[in-house]
Each structure stands twice: as C-alpha cells, then as structure tokens.
Amino acid sequence: MRRNPKAVIAASLLTAAAITLAACSGSSGGGGNSNGGGKSNTTSPNSTKGYNAAANNVLNASSKTGGTLNLLSTGDCDSWDPGRTYYGWCFNMQRLFTRTLVGYTKVNGTKYEIGGDLATGLGTHNANFTKWTYTLRPGVKFSTGKAITPADIKYGIERLFATDVINGGPSSYFIDTIQHPKNYKGPYKGGDLSSIQTTSNTITFNLSTSYADFNYLMALPASAPVPAKVEGGTGFVGSTYTKHPVSSGPFEIKSYTQNKQITFVRNPYWSQSTDTIRKPKATSVVLTVDTNPDDLDSKLKAGTADARADNGVQPTFQSQILTQPSLKANADDPIVAATRYMAVIPSVIPNIHCRKAIFYAWDKAGSLRAFGGSTAGVVANSMTPPGIVGHDDTYDPYPTGSGSSGNLAKAKAELQACGKPNGFSTKFAYSTPSSTGPNVFKAEQSALAKVGIKITAAPQDQSNYYSTYIGSPANVKNQGIGLAVAGWGADFPTPYGFFNSITNGANILPTGNSNYSSLNDPTVNKVLDAGPKGTNTTADWQSLDKAVMNSATYLPFIWEKTLYYRNPRMTNVTSDNALAFGIYDFVNIGVVK
Incomplete structure (x- = not known):
C-alpha cells in the first residue's frame, strides 16, 4: 500500500498476525490461514488520557451523535474510486462510504481481526483454497436506495481487469488470482467474467491458484460493490467514476471539488442493523485540501480542524508537541x-x-x-x-x-x-x-x-x-x-x-x-x-x-x-493500524461541540 508522501499497520500487530497465520497454515512463513482473522470484537475504551493513548485503545468513548468532523490533507486522494485508490490514508477514508464482503472488525491494538461485512461471515473454501463462497447480508443498500446484490460485487471486481481504464489500484492481486481468459479486459470490452458466479444472495470465486489469504482481498476497498452496468447514478463511468462513486457505507459524497474539498453526509439508506463494523457518530465529514503543510499544523494547533487525514505533523509542530505537555497529551506516535x-x-x-x-x-x-x-x-x-x-x-x-x-x-x-x-x-x-x-x-x-x-x-x-x-x-x-x-x-x-x-x-x-x-x-x-x-x-x-x-x-x-495530532474534542478516537498505518479511524469518530 502506498505510503503517501498503507498510513500504517502496527509492527506488533503484524507480528502477532504473522505468527497466527504461520501456525494455522502449518508453515513457519506466515502464508495465511483459512479463517483470515478472528471473531468480531469490540475494543474496550481507554480511560487513560495523554500521549499515545489512542495508539492501541479507544479514547474518549461517547455515544453522542451529530456535528461535523473537520479533516485536512495536503493533497487529494489518488482516486475516490475504490478500484483505483492505493494510498493508505485513502483506504482509511474509503471506510466512510464503501463496504466490502469482509472487513476489519478491529483495527487497533496488537491483534487485528476481520469478519463479515457485506457478507454474513468470512468466506467458505474448498480444500486447496481455489474456490471461495460468500453469502450476502440481507437488507444492504446503496445510497441510491437500490439493494446491493452479488452482481454488483462481481461487477466491481470485473472492473479491476480493465487496467487501461481502472488503473493505479491493487488490481494485480485479483488479476493474478481469479480465473479469467488470457485476454480478458474487464466489463467494458470483455463483458461477463464467468469464473465469478452469483445467485440472489451468494457469490463464488473460482481461482487460478491456491490462495489461503483470499479473505484479505475481500477486505480491500477494491472489492467494494459498484452498481452493475450503471456506474454512478449521476452518469460518471469508467475512469470518471472517481468524481462521484456510489456509496455502500454510512456516509455518501455530497459534494466534491478535486484538489480542494470533499464533503460526506450520512447515507439515508445505510442501516446500523446491517453493519457490525462501523458505528458512526458524526453527521458529516469535511476534508479540505491545503497544500501548505505548515498551515495544516497551525489549524490543528488552533483547534479549527480536528485531524490530518493523510499524514503526520511537520517538523516545526512536531518539536512543539514534544516539548509542550499540553500539546503532547493530544498526540500519538504508533x-x-x-x-x-x-x-x-x-x-x-x-x-x-x-x-x-x-x-x-x-x-x-x-x-x-x-x-x-x-x-x-x-x-x-x-x-x-x-x-x-x-x-x-x-x-x-x-x-x-x-x-x-x-x-x-x-x-x-x-x-x-x-x-x-x-x-x-x-x-x-x-x-x-x-x-x-x-x-x-x-x-x-x-x-x-x-x-x-x-x-x-x-x-x-x-x-x-x-x-x-x-x-x-x-x-x-x-x-x-x-x-x-x-x-x-x-x-x-x-x-x-x-x-x-x-x-x-x-x-x-x-x-x-x-x-x-x-x-x-x-x-x-x-x-x-x-x-x-x-x-x-x-x-x-x-x-x-x-x-x-x-x-x-x-x-x-x-x-x-508517524506522529499524529488529534483535536481533544474528538470522541471514540483510535488508530487504524489495519489499513491506515496509525491514522485515526475516522468512520467511528464523533465530535463534542
């Protein structure tokens, strides 16, 4: 995952993960296991305040809803199209508005966990890991009100084979793994990919090779559903889908001006009862691009912004944080x-x-x-x-x-x-x-x-x-x-x-x-x-x-x-170690006015 000029997975987290994978596969090399993680687990809030308090725990736990979370970045995402993005911080932002068959149910601490997201659970597979089947959770909908179907998930993944149109993302994992004709070019030129089979509530992937870690691919944003054959109800298709991708998550894109600002508001068709991973609190999230990183730090220090979405703080602010206890109490260095x-x-x-x-x-x-x-x-x-x-x-x-x-x-x-x-x-x-x-x-x-x-x-x-x-x-x-x-x-x-x-x-x-x-x-x-x-x-x-x-x-x-700074008004703050290299897990963060 690209480090923007994967955000990050904690080293101790990965060590534990690798040991678990090695033990389950019977190999000392950490090649993967059939489960790909553990059961969903709610992280206990951390009562300790201060430096690094949010690195491994949930800080300032609160059930309060409402308000706007204000984020900053020095540049735009490489793409808002889930199939094309590959910046770690953008993977983190995808959690706001996209869902996948599998998701990270616990992103912080020293033990990550994955489980069913749009699917009812992790995939079932045959003995040599070449065939994987997932059952879709009932009641899930796009922000258009249309029900999400296995065909939409299939279409989203078929798009990844159209590398002349959908480029820049982690398409190689899918192309190297899923059976396909030698010259298959995706749905725009190649039509249906028969190795991905769907029913009304299941999707089955037939692979060209054993792949014990396939659940992890189904947790990448690139596997998010795209409305089959009708990309973006507003007419954005192919390479322009990034301008207004359709939401399957708790937020949807209200407005977007490239390289300036993107605003997310709540998706009225998302239901908490269908989502065991995300527990959003904010009413809206605004990401503003400011190309001067020192300006970003000044706004963070002044409390006029809540956090940087893309990276840590600059050297000048970093020095202030490390020498001023009042600032250091609101920082994390995972x-x-x-x-x-x-x-x-x-x-x-x-x-x-x-x-x-x-x-x-x-x-x-x-x-x-x-x-x-x-x-x-x-x-x-x-x-x-x-x-x-x-x-x-x-x-x-x-x-x-x-x-x-x-x-x-x-x-x-x-x-x-x-x-x-x-x-x-x-x-x-x-x-x-x-x-x-x-x-x-x-x-x-x-x-x-x-x-x-x-x-x-x-x-x-x-x-x-x-x-x-x-x-x-x-x-x-x-x-x-x-x-x-x-x-x-x-x-x-x-x-x-x-x-x-x-x-x-x-x-x-x-x-x-x-x-x-x-x-x-x-x-x-x-x-x-x-x-x-x-x-x-x-x-x-x-x-x-x-x-x-x-x-x-x-x-x-x-x-x-990476040293990050958080506005003390934020609630339910924790590091996203599984996708975003310690950047805060914004989808679950609330704000106190």
Whole structure:
C-alpha cells in the first residue's frame, strides 16, 4: 500500500498476525490461514488520557451523535474510486462510504481481526483454497436506495481487469488470482467474467491458484460493490467514476471539488442493523485540501480542524508537541510496519555498481532527520520492516558507516567498478507539496555530491506522482529519473501482502505500476509465486529480501513511525493500524461541540 508522501499497520500487530497465520497454515512463513482473522470484537475504551493513548485503545468513548468532523490533507486522494485508490490514508477514508464482503472488525491494538461485512461471515473454501463462497447480508443498500446484490460485487471486481481504464489500484492481486481468459479486459470490452458466479444472495470465486489469504482481498476497498452496468447514478463511468462513486457505507459524497474539498453526509439508506463494523457518530465529514503543510499544523494547533487525514505533523509542530505537555497529551506516535525507500531505476542507471555507489553514499541519518527524526522511525538496513515475517535486524548488506551517514570509501570503489570514478548525474523524483521530499533531496544532494554523484530535483504533485509519474516505466525512462522517493506498507499483514505489488515481475504495468524499479528477479518471483499457497518458510522470505537488496534497485532508509495530532474534542478516537498505518479511524469518530 502506498505510503503517501498503507498510513500504517502496527509492527506488533503484524507480528502477532504473522505468527497466527504461520501456525494455522502449518508453515513457519506466515502464508495465511483459512479463517483470515478472528471473531468480531469490540475494543474496550481507554480511560487513560495523554500521549499515545489512542495508539492501541479507544479514547474518549461517547455515544453522542451529530456535528461535523473537520479533516485536512495536503493533497487529494489518488482516486475516490475504490478500484483505483492505493494510498493508505485513502483506504482509511474509503471506510466512510464503501463496504466490502469482509472487513476489519478491529483495527487497533496488537491483534487485528476481520469478519463479515457485506457478507454474513468470512468466506467458505474448498480444500486447496481455489474456490471461495460468500453469502450476502440481507437488507444492504446503496445510497441510491437500490439493494446491493452479488452482481454488483462481481461487477466491481470485473472492473479491476480493465487496467487501461481502472488503473493505479491493487488490481494485480485479483488479476493474478481469479480465473479469467488470457485476454480478458474487464466489463467494458470483455463483458461477463464467468469464473465469478452469483445467485440472489451468494457469490463464488473460482481461482487460478491456491490462495489461503483470499479473505484479505475481500477486505480491500477494491472489492467494494459498484452498481452493475450503471456506474454512478449521476452518469460518471469508467475512469470518471472517481468524481462521484456510489456509496455502500454510512456516509455518501455530497459534494466534491478535486484538489480542494470533499464533503460526506450520512447515507439515508445505510442501516446500523446491517453493519457490525462501523458505528458512526458524526453527521458529516469535511476534508479540505491545503497544500501548505505548515498551515495544516497551525489549524490543528488552533483547534479549527480536528485531524490530518493523510499524514503526520511537520517538523516545526512536531518539536512543539514534544516539548509542550499540553500539546503532547493530544498526540500519538504508533509503530508501523512500513518502509520508506528510494526506487533506484535500472532503465536509467543500468550499471549495478553505479547503483551500489548510491547505496553506500546515502545519508540515511539525514533522510531520517528530513522526515522528522526519531518520531518518524529508525534507520532501515533492508526492505522487510519490523513485524513482517522475514525481518532481520542483523541483516545490513550496504553498511553506511558511522552514524549511518554514508560509506564514502565503498561508494568510490563502486564508482570505479562502474567506470564512473568521477561520478555521474541523474534526476531525483519526489512528491509535492509535502516538505519531506525537498528535505530528503537536499540531504542526499549534499551526501551524494561527496563522491561526485549529482542529482537534480524532479518534483510532481502527489495526486498523480505514483499513478502516472513514477508509476509509468516509460515516463521514468523518458524523463531520466534515476531515483524516486517512495514508501510502502503491507496491503494485508503477510510478507506476500508487503512484497507482491512492489517487487513481482509479473505485476509491472504501463501505468499505475507499483514495481517502480521494474524489478523482475527469478528468486523474488519464485518466492512470491509460492506465497499464496502458504508453504513459504521464514528462510524463503529472507531469501526474497536478500535478492531484492542484491539487485540494488530498492534502497530502504527508514522503518517508519508517524506522529499524529488529534483535536481533544474528538470522541471514540483510535488508530487504524489495519489499513491506515496509525491514522485515526475516522468512520467511528464523533465530535463534542
């Protein structure tokens, strides 16, 4: 899940999840289980106030309803179409207005849980996990008043195969898993997909491979229903559906001005009796885009806004929070299982020794400071973050010297090996308007220049940075982008959920590509091909990590944490660790006027 310039799953949460999955599958590799989680559970409110009080508990529990929750972000979602969004914070916002067959019934703490959402329960499956059936809950409706049917769920998933129209989202999971004709292009050009079978109240998926974690796919926003054959009752179809997707959740979109504001109001056709996951309290939710992140922090500090929907606070406000007890009492810094990294592009920097020179010269401590210092995470030595099976604190294939500020001798030796003893030049891409991208650029411009590597800035707005800028292999090559800032958290809490989209050679797409370096390594592909079967061991996942690092195409520099600030007027506040990397679970939050 894309870290916006997956929000995050707590590391301890994922550790527990991975252990559970490994035990149930009979494998030490955490490949998945047939249940995919536990029973629905209501989290006990936390009576303790203060710093990190909402990280693992529900804070300020209240039954009060009404009022408007005011949220801020520095940019728009990559898409409001559930099939196209892939930012972690946007997954969190999808909980406001979309529902899926399976949902996270508990998103905080150290043990996530999933259960039936639109479905009456988790899917039933055959012995080898190649056939999954779900029964639809009665009485569920779209915001148009139309009953949601299995055909609508089928149509929403068929759309994911139309990658020329519905791009940017996690479509590869569905395309790689669900049986389909070789050239099936989705409902717009290909019509019906016969491997998904429906009755009046059931939907059955016939898979092309064993997939023990299929319940997790049914919990992704991409599996939300779309009105069959009539996308968006207001006429928005295909790629324009993002302008006004039809709601299946407790809120619906009242108004939307791209890159400015979106307003959600209650869906009159949603019923609490059909929803055991969401317990909304606010009457409306307003998300306002302000491209100046310091403005956002000023509004949070002044109490004129409730929370940031997309990210943590900036360094200046962060410093104030950490030094002023009255502010710190309203902040949370949850541990997250996500990695910030540089995609080092082989099509632009083809010589592996030139790429390794970048790895050794990189100032990881400087990058960490650019993201906010110790509250933003710890220096990363490999791609697998803490909490994901295969993580190894001792594995450090590119040691960067004292204080993690760079190993200049090693970098110069690699430049000699690549025939560029005096260095070379390339472009450095990052998303705007966040200040972290420019700050990382400045830190690394200075660090790389010490060995003669010259970088020039290639910024792009966050709304299309991942989808068509660094997400287009052709654009990356044509623009000469050798380095691109990126971040990733697990789409669901298994190693496969972390690595498949970003490193599988089979998932390289012309646009909306998440394998930014276009890595196509046989060892990586082999481990990922076996991932859904639940047979991989910890050693297998570690071999994948080593193959990725040996390719010198992904340069990890931070295993993440994020500092968030909450308006004390908010009630029922908790971190969404299962989908949004610690960002608050806004669908259940209320406000006190």
